[in-house]
Amino acid sequence: MTDTDGPWALRARGLRKEYGSGEGLVRAVDDVSLDIARGEMLAVTGPSGCGKSTLLHLLGGLDRPSGGELWLAGERIDRYSERALAHLRRKQVGFVFQAFHLMDELTAQENVELPALLAGRSPREAQQRARQLLQQVGLADRAGHLPTMLSGGQRQRVAIARALVNETQLVLADEPTGNLDSAASSDVLRLFQAVRGIGLTVVIVTHDERVAAITDRRVAMRDGAFVGDTRSGGSTRGNLADYTGIGG
Amino acid sequence: MGELLAIYRLAVRDIRHRSAQAILLLLAIAAGAATLTLGLSLQGTASNPYARTRAVTNGPDVVATLFSDGSNAPGPNAGSTPGAGGGSAGGGQPDTAALSPLEHASGVVAYSGPFPVTWTVFQTGHTTGSVEVEGRSTAASSVDQPKLLQGSWVRPGGVVVEAGFANAFNLHVGDRLDLGGVTFPIVGTAVTAAIPTYPDTCSKGEGCILVNAASSYNPGLVWATEANAQQVVQATSGPLAYYLNLKLSAPADAAAFAGRYNANASSTDPSLVSWQRIRDGDAQVVLKVQLILFTGSWLLALLAVASVVVLVGGRMAEQTRRVGLLKAVGGTPRFVAVVLLAEHALVGLGAACVGLVVGWLAAPVIDSPGAGLLSSSSAPTLSAATVALVVVLALGVAIVATFVPAIRAASQSTVAALEDSARPPRRSEAVIRFSTKLPPALLLGARLVGRRPRRLLLSAFSVAVATCGLVAMLILYATTAGWSLGPRVTQATTIISVMLVVLATVNATFISWTTALETRCPAALARALGATPEQVTIGLTVANLTPALVGALLGIPGGVVVYDLAKHGGSTMLPSAVTLLVMVTAMLVVLGVLIAIPTRIGSRRSVADVLQ
Numbered sequence: 119m120t121d122t123d124g125p126w127a128l129r130a131r132g133l134r135k136e137y138g139s140g141e142g143l144v145r146a147v148d149d150v151s152l153d154i155a156r157g158e159m160l161a162v163t164g165p166s167g168c169g170k171s172t173l174l175h176l177l178g179g180l181d182r183p184s185g186g187e188l189w190l191a192g193e194r195i196d197r198y199s200e201r202a203l204a205h206l207r208r209k210q211v212g213f214v215f216q217a218f219h220l221m222d223e224l225t226a227q228e229n230v231e232l233p234a235l236l237a238g239r240s241p242r243e244a245q246q247r248a249r250q251l252l253q254q255v256g257l258a259d260r261a262g263h264l265p266t267m268l269s270g271g272q273r274q275r276v277a278i279a280r281a282l283v284n285e286t287q288l289v290l291a292d293e294p295t296g297n298l299d300s301a302a303s304s305d306v307l308r309l310f311q312a313v314r315g316i317g318l319t320v321v322i323v324t325h326d327e328r329v330a331a332i333t334d335r336r337v338a339m340r341d342g343a344f345v346g347d348t349r350s351g352g353s354t355r356g357n358l359a360d361y362t363g364i365g366g
Numbered sequence: 367m368g369e370l371l372a373i374y375r376l377a378v379r380d381i382r383h384r385s386a387q388a389i390l391l392l393l394a395i396a397a398g399a400a401t402l403t404l405g406l407s408l409q410g411t412a413s414n415p416y417a418r419t420r421a422v423t424n425g426p427d428v429v430a431t432l433f434s435d436g437s438n439a440p441g442p443n444a445g446s447t448p449g450a451g452g453g454s455a456g457g458g459q460p461d462t463a464a465l466s467p468l469e470h471a472s473g474v475v476a477y478s479g480p481f482p483v484t485w486t487v488f489q490t491g492h493t494t495g496s497v498e499v500e501g502r503s504t505a506a507s508s509v510d511q512p513k514l515l516q517g518s519w520v521r522p523g524g525v526v527v528e529a530g531f532a533n534a535f536n537l538h539v540g541d542r543l544d545l546g547g548v549t550f551p552i553v554g555t556a557v558t559a560a561i562p563t564y565p566d567t568c569s570k571g572e573g574c575i576l577v578n579a580a581s582s583y584n585p586g587l588v589w590a591t592e593a594n595a596q597q598v599v600q601a602t603s604g605p606l607a608y609y610l611n612l613k614l615s616a617p618a619d620a621a622a623f624a625g626r627y628n629a630n631a632s633s634t635d636p637s638l639v640s641w642q643r644i645r646d647g648d649a650q651v652v653l654k655v656q657l658i659l660f661t662g663s664w665l666l667a668l669l670a671v672a673s674v675v676v677l678v679g680g681r682m683a684e685q686t687r688r689v690g691l692l693k694a695v696g697g698t699p700r701f702v703a704v705v706l707l708a709e710h711a712l713v714g715l716g717a718a719c720v721g722l723v724v725g726w727l728a729a730p731v732i733d734s735p736g737a738g739l740l741s742s743s744s745a746p747t748l749s750a751a752t753v754a755l756v757v758v759l760a761l762g763v764a765i766v767a768t769f770v771p772a773i774r775a776a777s778q779s780t781v782a783a784l785e786d787s788a789r790p791p792r793r794s795e796a797v798i799r800f801s802t803k804l805p806p807a808l809l810l811g812a813r814l815v816g817r818r819p820r821r822l823l824l825s826a827f828s829v830a831v832a833t834c835g836l837v838a839m840l841i842l843y844a845t846t847a848g849w850s851l852g853p854r855v856t857q858a859t860t861i862i863s864v865m866l867v868v869l870a871t872v873n874a875t876f877i878s879w880t881t882a883l884e885t886r887c888p889a890a891l892a893r894a895l896g897a898t899p900e901q902v903t904i905g906l907t908v909a910n911l912t913p914a915l916v917g918a919l920l921g922i923p924g925g926v927v928v929y930d931l932a933k934h935g936g937s938t939m940l941p942s943a944v945t946l947l948v949m950v951t952a953m954l955v956v957l958g959v960l961i962a963i964p965t966r967i968g969s970r971r972s973v974a975d976v977l978q
Contacts, residue, residue, distance in 0.1 A: 180694060200777070201698045208696030219691045219784065221376070223383035228375060233695040235368035244368060280695065309623045 124353040126189065127288055128154040128177055133186035135172050135342075146172040147183070148342035154321065156287065158313040162323045165341035167270035170323040171292050173339070174277075177321060178211045178290045179203040191287060209236040212281025216293035218273040220265040226252060226276045228262040228342075234283045244283075251279035255309060271302025278309050289313055291322045295329055307332055370702065376692075377709040387681055390872050391764075392712070392717045394673035397865045399721020399760045400728070401663045404861075406752045407729040416559060416645045421677045422513045425559030425641060427613035427620040430468050432460045432480065432636040465610045465636055473623060477653040478507035480608035482592055484599045485585060486546035493535060496585040497606075498561075499525075500609065510560040510611040512589065517554030520591050523806040524553035530564035531586030537618025545588065546602035560611055561587060562644055608638065617641065661932040662862030665835040669871055672828040673926045674767040676821070676873050678710060680880035682771040689775045690783025699776040705773035709767060714764025724749060725756075728861065810892055812903025814885040817908035825910065826879045826917035829953070832870030833921020836949060839863050840931040840941040868951075871960065877912055878961035882968040889969065897968035906965045907958055914957050918950045 135147040146169045154160055166294075175181040176188065179195055188196040190210055198206060209349075212233075218355045220229045227248050234244035252261050255275040257268075265273055274294060281289050291310070295303035303326070311332055314320050322329055330336050331350070338346035381388045419425065460853050462480050469477050481501050488497040502520055503525065511524065512519075517539035525545070527537050532555045537543065541552045590598070599606050614620055624638035631637065685706065692702050711972050726748055775783075804812060839859050882889075889902050931939060 180784075201700070202384050203700070204693060204696055204698040207694065213694050215694075215784070219687070219694065221379075221688065221691060224375070225377035228379075232372060235372040236696045236701065237368075239368050241368055281381050284696075 129189040161333040169342040214291035216296040395717035396720040400724040403725020420559035427614040430610040430636040442738035476613035478509040479610040489544040503593035512556035526554040528587035683711040690877040703776040718760035811909030815909035826913035828873040829917030830921040834924040837925020845939040882964040
């Protein structure tokens, strides 16, 4: 089944995620409907436990919804098998996590190469692409370092490079600056702006007002449901390619 | 291609990244692989050294033994069990004329002897024991001329010691040996195929004889000139017998030849022993070693399976976040399972290589015929079938133990795996009811350890298996006290005991490490609420030791059962209660220390750091 109405990168209708049953039933995501246009940068904000991260997991196919419909790039994905979701994540979605989630035993270069290898790229091609991305995020000289030898900001930049390695159209980020100091956060924010600058769709779950401020649109959540949806008028559309080289 | 590279890279890097765990896992599987290699390499080795020795010494097809008056003849019928052929010194001179018909019997083509033989006590330094002294001509015999390994053949006043006996007592050319009060220098060491080698000289065929107060078990063999042998007889008033070595036209029929003769012989006639029976006597040592290795292999295999289950379980507990991460970047459940299986298969393959090398290196020690027979000059070879079997076993153990946890991990929710949340505990009403009566530290330990009842069972099981093996070894030594088991039997028991202890230690280390890892959050929470690091350490240690104590107590009767199942007849002598108590206590102390270390290290991390 496909959804061809409009230039949507993501479309959700009546999306639900429930845990437990009976009186113990918890609705982490409650009847959420959402359209995200291609190239849009969206921030999902709200208090802790409101369902932001759960929504992000559903949008990226990390988790399956209890109900509702979800389209990604025109394909309905809410009924996908685990295997199909894995393939989807390889080709269509790049993730950036608060805790970086890099493989401790692989170098920065190898961490970036991993999704490319999984997607069927040749080792040489994966290597070249990873090298190029690390250069663009300013870590060419750290390519052979293990994650434990990198700072938090550097690790998050490796994670962003990893999210971009398969040239996916959608990048999902869960509190990407949550574990970083101010300087590292600024670096990461500039990188996200650069990512947006090259036309990728970006969804960021955040508490950080500075992060929300750079996005095109902000949706607020409470108790699993949307309580607000505002557009910032695209004032943050900028070109930071001079910093990263991405999209340059 | 890219996926294969990713699998290889992830598997190899993780092994390197957590090398200590990988080495422990490798050790556990390698122990079983090495034992299997040893056991397989022993097959068919029992008869070859005897055949070589028989060929080189022109060994007899039949040995006839004539005892004084035949009244206390400890020949094959009377004395095949050590000590059973009890006889006293003395008796009249045997009439060697009784041997003459055999020299010319139908089918006999050559002979040597008769040679006088006596039994007495030997002394060298502070060591004493029983010895068989055979008088020989200084000239070479046409049948059974012992092959010299060192020095020269007998001469007046100089004796030659059987090489197995010399090796066991560290006797060398130039040493002096007291034989029943008469002292002789040792002028040589040699091997023969006419009598089973030390320490099984009297296990078959030749029998044993009690000499005064000396133990008759496992006498060593010494060759002297006939005059010197007679000198020993006179000095000790010891028993006198004669050996006649016969060569037959049809050596393969020797057993039938001896059987026919013995069936019609009177008590004053010589008794005959075929070369096949002597060969079987020589095989006794190898058979004992085979039995020990066979029994030990089973115990080690049980322990190895428990080890691998514990080790893989521990590694998987640490892999949760990694699994989530692999899936988040696009790894399918199949890919994740293959990565986990590949990693453990690589360790299994490494363990097979280590096991084959260790087994191959240990084979000459265990498989060698000992000093008493001529061994092959070439190094032992590993057959393709042995290599294949060991590799299949090692890989099989690794993959079978990994399969279920790998599939379980691969099918885990990606989000839950990324959060690396602790698995929900199993709640046991009994544990909860019991632990409420305990002091806080033990209550805490019981509740934390009681979260994983299957792990407690594995812990008790591995300690029980190790105790079983050690108790069986102690029974072997208690039952055979007073007669030598020989160096190779001692080596085999030592190897098995060490492997059992090593594997039990590996298990204990991993169980405590896994427990410490899995209980880090609740333990940190307990500390946040006021429990001291000491309380957490003591609680977890005592709670982990309880199943180990149960295992050790169950292992004691288990060891008796294992010994009874493995032994071939004979009685069973239990080790003393003190010995068992010391063994169990020592084992528990070692386990306690091993358990306390990771728990203590874990409790040093800041509470905030763990709970974050």
